[in-house]
Amino acid sequence: MLSIKDLHVNIGDKEILRGINLEIKQGEIHAIMGPNGSGKSTLAAVLAGREMFTVTGGSAHFMGQDLFAMTPEERARMGLFLGFQYPVEIPGLTNVNFMKAAVNEQRKHKNLPPLSSAEFLKIMREKMAIVQMDPSFVGRGVNVGFSGGEKKRNEIFQMAMLEPRLAFLDETDSGLDVDALRVVAQGVNKLKTVENAFVVITHYQRLLDYIVPDIVHVIYKGQIIRTAGKELAAEVENRGYDHIIN
């Protein structure tokens, strides 16, 4: 589904990713762990198409297509999703109008007619229930005045609406209390099928108690230094990154 080969990425003159290799197949859940500044978020952002990064070497193919030849919206329409670590606030744009625009663009891409307002609202209500989001959020500005937990729920809700093939969740657990963490994780588990795949970027083992990964990677200084099964997360938790780095 996703194949990354020897990926090098710069921000300005600074090299952030220094040769990443990663294969993700459908039905898998990957976890990417690593200390601050190791390049976890950069990897997710560059795959989603954030323009501030420069790809200086290597390749990434999604569903057989060259990811870097596509605009961010084309990647999204092909089924790539990024759950933001810091979801963006957009005052004046309501959640409902935001999602309507996104869903209908996706449908246009699949040669489907736009959803009627009634159909759309029905789907929206169903998906909001998955993350136990209050219906009043529909008419509110995108992420405006949302708490940290509400913003993360909103990311998962958007993911539920768009039904991506591959979703990167960038530190979706940061800033969440235990209850919110459980709701978010349950949301992800409900959306998991044998056909899609998830990459969960996290600092902590805690989220991985709820979303159980098949494969765990540790990134350090822009390279994947260890790849193993879910026991690697426990090892990080118990012995720290230093132990793996050295």
Next chain:
Amino acid sequence: MTEYTYMPEVRRVFSCTVPNANIRQVFLMDGILQDPVSDAGGIVLQKGPDQMGLRLHITGDHSDEPIQIISVRSEDLPQPLEFSTSWELAAGASAQVIVCDHTLNEYLYRTFRFSQIKLGQGARLDILFMQNEHELSRYCLDIKAGLDRDSQLDCHILSLYGGTIQNKLQVSMPQPGATCNLDGLYLADREQAVHYDIAVRHLSEGCHSQQLFKGILDNKARASFNGAIYVAPGAQKTQAYQANHNLLLTREAKITTKPQLEIYADDVKCSHGATIGRLDELGLFYLRSRGISLAEAQMLQQMAFVQDVLDRVHTRSIRSRLEKMVESRLRGEFTRCSHCTMHCC
């Protein structure tokens, strides 16, 4: 939503679909009032001096029956046109007025409209100016408003399309307890220019004023905003707020914004703020990462930017009509609209 079309026989191809069934439409053709009104309910609408312009006098509560003045310029050999309109509300009266300015041809029209607003004690006027002309038109609106004790003026100006639009608005509050809410939205592209000159004078105590003006400028458009708030000695307990925010879509677009506060009383709350910015990169990426195209993301961000100005239009049906018009204006669909057959108000 009830819609009906007004197709006056004598007035060539002009139709105006308004979303309110109970709206009263009156035409002002080249400055001349077509349908004087004098009804028993307290609305008197007649021609002004020299048969030009109009005078509206209102008694009683008419806030639920909006009056729409459709002012159209249509002459084939246009001369500069100057006329005055006056809006007078008796004590305790209330009214909602929509003034739409259009041109039927693409000639160089120059229009100077002087407008006087007089609100009696406790009167309430909600007035909306829709400026929708064409590339060559030169339009000047000069409003002077006097507010009596405890009266309220809500004035919205929507500068949608025009070659050069100049809006002057002076509000005086010589009696205590008056309120004025002024807001405006200006959209300009190519080489269009829009100028706003606002002065709010707090001359007595306990008056409130609030201003919100926003603009989006594309291509080589120019705009200026001068906003003065004056608080006279003794005008204690004044509350006066002003905000002007601008979005520039290109490097060539220019805005000059000059907020001014002059305060001679010491127990007041006043603030002003002006910003000039561009579309937000991160916000655009967020929208695009959900599959929304760049053009659509830019559009959504612009609509989001102007939303709080539109939200100040209280009547829902009129507001949603304005939202649609602003959207089609921002999408560049207005260039063929100079003949006003697009049912745009």
